[in-house]
Amino acid sequence: MRCRLCDSARLSSVLDLGATPPCEKFLAVDELDLPEPTYPLHLRLCEDCLLLQIPALITPEETFTEYAYFASYSESWVRHAERFVSHAVERLGLGPESFVVEAASNDGYLLRHVVAAGIRCLGIEPSVNVGAAARALGVPTESQFLDEDSAAKVRAVHGPANLVVANNVYAHVPDLRGFTRALRELMADDGWLTIEVHHAANLVRLGQFDTVYHEHFQYYTVLSAQRALATAGLTVVDVELLATHGGSIRLWARPEAAAGAPGERVAAVLRDEAAAGLHDPDGYRDLAPRAAHVRHELLRYLLARRAEGKRVVGYGAPGKGNTLLNYCGIRPDLLEYTVDRNPYKHGRFTPGTRIPIHPPERIDADRPDVVLVLPWNLETELTAQLRHVADWGGELVYPLPAVHRADLTGAVRADDADPSTAAGSTAPTGNDFEHFTGRDAR
Structure with missing residues (x-):
């Protein structure tokens, strides 16, 4: 592999996430018994131009x-x-x-x-x-x-x-x-x-x-x-x-x-x-241990809920969620199903982990104990939309940047949710580069 920006061969490993299926290749029912291709997901850094990149193993046309x-x-x-x-x-x-x-x-x-x-x-x-x-x-x-x-x-x-x-x-x-x-x-x-x-x-x-x-x-x-x-x-x-x-x-x-x-x-x-x-290049060495820490923390949380006999489901089926599910090895034994607003995904299954995807109304019907939100970057919007989970004593949990429970009592109404803020959480969200540099994000 050579750098796609400067052609350098000096690429160093930053994060190896194993092999996963393409993140938007949601499976139909009749595909569940068929082979599912996976590709290495290995992030590297060009030591000359400092571009982070992965190999181009799938084409945009695919x-x-x-x-x-x-x-x-x-x-x-x-x-x-x-x-x-x-x-x-x-x-x-x-x-x-x-x-x-x-x-x-x-x-x-x-x-x-x-x-x-x-x-x-x-x-x-x-x-x-x-x-x-x-x-x-x-x-x-x-x-x-x-x-x-x-x-x-x-x-x-x-x-x-x-x-x-x-x-x-x-x-x-x-x-x-x-x-x-x-x-x-x-x-x-x-x-x-x-x-x-x-x-x-x-x-x-x-x-x-x-x-x-x-x-x-x-x-x-x-x-x-x-x-x-x-x-x-x-x-x-x-x-x-x-x-x-x-x-x-x-x-x-x-x-x-x-x-x-x-x-x-x-x-x-x-x-x-x-x-x-x-x-x-040395500034990128902390990514792998940080990712491993999140994986271990999330798995400990889900295994504890399973041991307590609690019902855990997901909210959202974003592409990034499929990286998280596959890297962490989360399957239906730990996450019974997930829901999504996009009708295209209903009745399909997440790639690799084979978790079923339902319409959002399924959560209201089942009233699970825990809802794990996979598109954590939309925390403000989704905490506002899902504040009613508290009505039956349910918990709303986000996996990143650290596993944390949303404060549903303080959630703003969905109509007032602003994606540039992070309401309802004590964990850092949004553009947290300011936490490391002292700058305001605007």
Whole structure:
């Protein structure tokens, strides 16, 4: 294996999670007796450019031609996208003559707000079933993968974009340099690119091992993201720390000729990363023991509940949850079933661990003793939605960043839940890079 950013062969092991199935390959009933392929899930660090990465063992075509993830099922995520669009329109002065393109636009959760603002836009979404959902919402969407050829065709037909949005996709591309050139091809020479991606600082310092799965090919600090974007002549001029996905970064980049000097927030986060040891290979050595500690802690908790005769079920069937379940070896003897709001997953089973997935109403009907929430990064939203579990004396438990019980008596109403905060818990959540650097996450 060579580094997909700089071609170096100096890759060192950071975290070996064993072999697992692809995280979004949910099994139908008639697949339960068939062989299930698994692939190594081994995170490595390039000692030259400091890009965290896994081998590209599955192709995007295998994962994204038909996809199980629909972003609009998370209400807080839709509100997050709406706030971003409002902010971008104001910051960049976008109007009816502007053009916005989103790469990996999913079901239109973000661009529907651009449409509502009266701004011309186009989504590029490879998953046919998800793109169809976007078009049903009135969001112009092309069902194709973004590469240099498709970017050139989009630009030829629609013109250059004033803003290109690449939220939660920059980790999903094995051809990192080619995809970065495709993003630049879409942009006007004075245009803007925004990228939201999980911050590797939180992955490493908080042991967020479940963010590692096969469709996430690389994991970024601001430093490594700068180096990746520079391969296509793009300069990071601003960065924001976000609470989403357990702590993300929002990068604002421009073509070099229009960029100017990076802002102070870029310099500040780079200083904080360096102070946390993330600009040196030795700073990544704590991830494996942190992940093992979470695994042991969670298994001790579930085994104790089983010994007490308590009924434990899950909430959510996210891709990251399948990394957690497989790494920890959690099967239906410890987690009877899980539920999910996405009807696509109902009646299916989690990959590898074969845990059945039901509609959310099953929890209200069964009234289990413990509900283990797998999408722990949505703690504020889900604690608000599930506060009624306390009505029958049930407990709501989150596995990361440490196993902890939510305070349901203090949970805000679901309508008031803000994904940028972490209500209902005494454990650190959100963008906890600030816990290691003393900075506020904004």
